[in-house]
Amino acid sequence: MAINITLPDGSVREYPDGVTGTDVAESIGSRLAKAAVAVKLDGESRDLSRPIESDAAIEIITENTEAGRHIMRHSAAHVMAQAVLDLYPGAKFAIGPPIEDGFYYDFQVEEPFTPDDLDRIEERMAEIISSNQSFERDVVSSSDAEGIFSDQPFKLEIIRGVDESEGVGGSEVSIYRNVDFVDLCRGPHVPSTARLKAVKLLRSAGAYWRGDENNPQLQRIYGTAWESKKELDAYLNRREEAAKRDHRKLGRELDLYSFPQELGSGLAVWHPNGGMLRKVVEDYSRQIHEDYGFVFVNSPHVAKADLWQTSGHLDFYADNMYPGMDLDEGQQYRVKPMNCPFHVLVYKSNARSYRELPLRFSELGAVYRYERSGVLHGLLRVRGLTMDDSHTFCTRDQLPEELAQHLEFVLTLLGEFGFEDFEADLSTRPEDKWVGDLELWEVATESLRSALVAANVPFQVAEGEGAFYGPKIDVHIKDAIGRRWQMSTVQVDFSLPDRFELEFTTPGNDRERPVMIHSAKFGSVERFIGVLVEHYAGAFPGWLSPVQLTIVPVADRHNEYANEVAAVFRAAGLRVEVDETDETVGEKIRRAITQKHPAIAVVGDKDVAANSVGVRMRGDDAERRGLPLGDAVAELTAAFAAPR
RNA sequence: GCCGGGGUAGCUCAGUCGGUAGAGCGACGCACUCGUAAUGCGUAGGUCACGGGUUCGAUUCCCGUCUCCGGCUCCA
Numbered sequence: 219m220a221i222n223i224t225l226p227d228g229s230v231r232e233y234p235d236g237v238t239g240t241d242v243a244e245s246i247g248s249r250l251a252k253a254a255v256a257v258k259l260d261g262e263s264r265d266l267s268r269p270i271e272s273d274a275a276i277e278i279i280t281e282n283t284e285a286g287r288h289i290m291r292h293s294a295a296h297v298m299a300q301a302v303l304d305l306y307p308g309a310k311f312a313i314g315p316p317i318e319d320g321f322y323y324d325f326q327v328e329e330p331f332t333p334d335d336l337d338r339i340e341e342r343m344a345e346i347i348s349s350n351q352s353f354e355r356d357v358v359s360s361s362d363a364e365g366i367f368s369d370q371p372f373k374l375e376i377i378r379g380v381d382e383s384e385g386v387g388g389s390e391v392s393i394y395r396n397v398d399f400v401d402l403c404r405g406p407h408v409p410s411t412a413r414l415k416a417v418k419l420l421r422s423a424g425a426y427w428r429g430d431e432n433n434p435q436l437q438r439i440y441g442t443a444w445e446s447k448k449e450l451d452a453y454l455n456r457r458e459e460a461a462k463r464d465h466r467k468l469g470r471e472l473d474l475y476s477f478p479q480e481l482g483s484g485l486a487v488w489h490p491n492g493g494m495l496r497k498v499v500e501d502y503s504r505q506i507h508e509d510y511g512f513v514f515v516n517s518p519h520v521a522k523a524d525l526w527q528t529s530g531h532l533d534f535y536a537d538n539m540y541p542g543m544d545l546d547e548g549q550q551y552r553v554k555p556m557n558c559p560f561h562v563l564v565y566k567s568n569a570r571s572y573r574e575l576p577l578r579f580s581e582l583g584a585v586y587r588y589e590r591s592g593v594l595h596g597l598l599r600v601r602g603l604t605m606d607d608s609h610t611f612c613t614r615d616q617l618p619e620e621l622a623q624h625l626e627f628v629l630t631l632l633g634e635f636g637f638e639d640f641e642a643d644l645s646t647r648p649e650d651k652w653v654g655d656l657e658l659w660e661v662a663t664e665s666l667r668s669a670l671v672a673a674n675v676p677f678q679v680a681e682g683e684g685a686f687y688g689p690k691i692d693v694h695i696k697d698a699i700g701r702r703w704q705m706s707t708v709q710v711d712f713s714l715p716d717r718f719e720l721e722f723t724t725p726g727n728d729r730e731r732p733v734m735i736h737s738a739k740f741g742s743v744e745r746f747i748g749v750l751v752e753h754y755a756g757a758f759p760g761w762l763s764p765v766q767l768t769i770v771p772v773a774d775r776h777n778e779y780a781n782e783v784a785a786v787f788r789a790a791g792l793r794v795e796v797d798e799t800d801e802t803v804g805e806k807i808r809r810a811i812t813q814k815h816p817a818i819a820v821v822g823d824k825d826v827a828a829n830s831v832g833v834r835m836r837g838d839d840a841e842r843r844g845l846p847l848g849d850a851v852a853e854l855t856a857a858f859a860a861p862r
Numbered sequence: 863g864c865c866g867g868g869g870u871a872g873c874u875c876a877g878u879c880g881g882u883a884g885a886g887c888g889a890c891g892c893a894c895u896c897g898u899a900a901u902g903c904g905u906a907g908g909u910c911a912c913g914g915g916u917u918c919g920a921u922u923c924c925c926g927u928c929u930c931c932g933g934c935u936c937c938a
Contacts (some may be wrong), residue, residue: 348887423933424865438933466930470873479911479929534938590863590936591929683936773895788923800894801901808899822897824916833897838917841898 224275239266241408241657243278253445254281255413265355265406266340277771281413291316292409293353294343299534301342301397302327302439310426311401312372312436319453320442323427330437331422331596338421339439347414351396353407363391368398372427373402379683417443423598457578465751466596472756472813474747474764475597484594484601486744489587494793497683499743499750500582502634503606505862510627513581517560519584523550528717529559538587542630557583558711558736560717565732570722574613575732580861582743583607595712597748610735612718614658616664617733621708624670626737628693628706634861635750636759637705639696642670642677645684652686652711653726658733662710663689667757674808680695687713697753709736757814757836760858767798767854768810769831770821772803779826783819787849790855808836817854 219235219856221620223242233242239257243250257264258277263285281285295314301338314323331339358366360377365374377391379411392738394403396411408414419441429432444450461467469475473494481487488496489684504514521589523542526532531539535555542550554560561579570577584604591698612620629640644666647659670677675693684690688710694702711734714720721729740746750758760766771780777798784794794816797806803820810818819831824844831850834841845853 375910422866423934425934428866429935431864435934437865440933477930492900531938580870587937592863592934593933640884687938761881770898772897775895783907802894802896804896805896805900806898811899818898820898832897843897 221270222273223270224273226275226277233270236269237265238269239276239278242270242276244855245347246278248282250278253282253286255281255286258285263406265353266409267625268355281408282449287443287445288316289406290408290414290445290485291321291443292403292405292412294320294414296353296357296394296396296399296401296403296407296442297343297411297414297417298339298348298439298441299323299325299401300339300346301339302398303399305338305342306740310370310372313376314401314674320420320440322425322438322440324372324436324438326434326436330424331439336419336422336439340417341415343419346396347411347417349397350410350412352410354395354407355392355407356395357390357392360391363393363402366616367402374612376402382487390556399532412441415445416447417441418450418454421728430678447548456699458703460752463752464596464701465598465748468751468756469597472751472764474751477596482601482659484589484590484599486597486600486602491764492747493749495758495762496743498762499747499765500606502860502862503582503631503740503743506607506631506634507578507580507608509862510578510623512578515561515564515579515581517554517557517581519586520551520553523552524599525559525563526552530715530717531555532558538589540586540588553586554583555585555587557581557585557605557607558609558714558734559718560567561607562714562734563791564717565611565681565720569743570611570720570732571801572613572722572724572730575722576610576616578608578610580606580608586775586839597648598811600742600744605738606740606743608737608739610737611715611722611732612735613722613730614733616660616820617658617662617710618668619733620735621662621665621710622669624708624735625666625673625691625693628708628737629673629675631739632693632705636753637695637697640675641694641696641702642675643680643683643692643694644670644677645680645690645692646682647684647688647689648682652684653716654688658712664731666691666708666710675729683860685709687711695749697749700757701752703749703750705741706739707741710734711736745858758816760816760854760861761859763814763816764791764793765795765813765815766858767817768806768815769794770803770818770820771796771798772820776821776823776826780821782832783821783847787819787854788849790851792851792854792858803822811836819850 220232221235222229222230223233240251243254254266256266256279258279258290259274279289282291295316299311299314302325303311306604310326312324314321319554364374391402393400394405394407419439420552423441424435425438426435442453446783472491473489474495475488476485477486523532540553542552545551565577565578582604584602586602589599589601612619620667633681646663667729670691690709692704692708693706694704696702715731715734720732722732724730753858767783769780780796784796787794807818814836816836818834828844829842829847831847832841832843833845833850
């Protein structure tokens with residue numbers, strides 16, 4: 219019997235029944251066969267060695283693709299488990315999936331792994347890899363599997379909970395063996411351990427079984443695997459590059475902010491350079507909010523506990539709030555974790571008419587949230603933050619248009635900060651617990667969806683992941699080195715207007731309840747700046763740079779002219795420093811470059827005589843000498859102009 | 863909060879198998895007055911995170927606390 223195999227280019231070849239993926243790959247080319255790790259048969263990933271028994275479309279998965287690396291890493295995880303079980307008798311192994319750029323495996327062992335343990339495990343893995351062990355697939359009944367894994371409680375739990383997505387069927391599971399090691403696994407795997415050419419263990423960490431902190435904490439080992447030493451080194455190099463961009467490190471080097479121990483965890487102080495950066499960012503925020511029809515409101519940092527009771531925060535968010543303080547004969551006050559109740563009170567301060575809506579309230583509001591100590595991370599996760607928060611109140615009819623506007627707003631804002639690559643999550647109504655009116659949920663969700671489509675933003679639907687009070691969009695950006703960050707949120711709220719009994723008067727002189735839209739564009743100013751620092755590696759575009767121009771006098775006698783030049787640039791609106799230190803020109807240039815200042819102007823005898831400057835732009839190796847001062851001012855003011 | 867690893871000068875780090883410490887950069891001073899990525903010389907600066915214990919003696923060993931880092935968890 220012969221079967222027909224369709225190749226990705228559409229051509230069809232005839233093979234004997236039972237041909238393997240390896241055979242097919244070899245028939246196409248020996249290089250392809252060498253690079254093959256698995257096949258995709260009618261869209262299903264399978265081992266190379268599995269016989270193909272009917273007509274199918276085939277795709278050879280090679281090791282230099284993401285899908286190929288995924289399989290390789292999964293196999294590497296198996297080898298790691300094998301090594302751990304060899305070295306630590308009695309160890310229980312749980313799950314070991316591939317992840318982005320690597321893999322991990324969770325173990326239950328007597329003692330947590332130390333860095334020395336990782337070295338030992340890595341050595342043992344190298345032995346397993348060089349002994350060229352085949353990965354053999356087998357399908358067994360669930361009850362047989364329970365026998366095989368009788369002393370592995372986590373595997374038993376998986377077998378008993380198995381469903382179609384984890385095994386081959388409800389009553390059967392697939393397992394993979396190599397020599398004396400066997401693991402429950404859906405596969406596929408590389409044909410043999412020898413195909414793992416570049417594996418490295420990175421670190422160990424505690425991790426809860428099934429991600430639930432009520433479950434036992436296991437020891438997770440993270441590793442990475444690549445198709446070649448070269449790719450592995452490139453990856454390790456990328457990690458180093460990312461470390462160089464770390465906003466905590468750059469914050470110190472560029473003198474932007476610090477986290478003094480005396481202050482407390484998760485709390486930052488901003489130095490003058492960082493303060494200027496904040497000012498530029500906040501000024502921009504105010505301007506664009508104004509441009510998009512928002513009005514400014516303001517609110518205090520504390521409020522009576524009753525307010526947080528009404529808003530529901532004490533019911534749903536109390537764990538993240540600072541404890542109360544007793545003031546004025548037992549009156550409880552709370553520090554604010556969010557701005558929404560205040561904006562609601564502004565709404566309530568007047569009887570509202572449909573003529574006023576939509577009302578878009580905006581505030582750069584400082585809020586305090588008690589975050590658990592282990593989650594704090596530089597500026598990206600803090601306990602005191604400033605939200606560029608807004609709350610829009612509109613009618614049901616206005617909702618679709620408002621949501622589209624809000625999305626356009628955040629995309630414009632992110633784009634003007636240099637982020638071009640967006641992705642979004644659309645979170646829809648939870649199944650069980652939700653409030654509001656079903657029809658309105660539909661309208662809001664569809665409006666968000668069509669706004670995303672219209673804005674051409676790729677998005678995923680997080681079905682049922684929304685808050686109980688309304689659907690939302692989270693916008694993520696991709697930074698300069700490809701990392702994704704969640705930034706803006708547009709969140710519909712059907713609950714707060716109810717809780718506070720908000721109303722407006724309709725054209726027919728009835729009372730109706732407005733709908734509310736929460737939106738944070740930066741997320742928080744702190745976090746946004748942290749992401750900006752990492753995105754630009756501290757080399758901010760001119761309009762954001764705390765110092766835009768450093769003026770370098772060649773010798774003391776040029777200081778006076780340097781200051782005159784500085785005054786001219788400052789009058790044109792630039793942020794200028796004059797370096798009058800007792801250093802050589804080379805050293806002053808080096809300092810300005812190290813501080814990532816976008817422009818340097820050197821002034822010497824010839825410039826004094828000609829009313830000119832020598833300009834060197836960041837990133838250029840060369841300078842332009844003798845540029846007339848007026849030309850330089852015009853050029854730099856244009857180059858460093860803020861987007862709005 | 864949980865698991866692991868750290869905390870030595872402003873920064874980056876070395877060091878002390880228990881006898882109170884050192885470099886580079888930075889800062890400060892002096893000289894140099896210089897045309898595009900480091901001028902030279904000199905000086906100051908440390909309760910070795912904090913508290914307790916062991917010891918003749920603790921920065922070093924032990925315990926606790928704080929804090930940072932990597933994860934987990936959390937992120938209505």
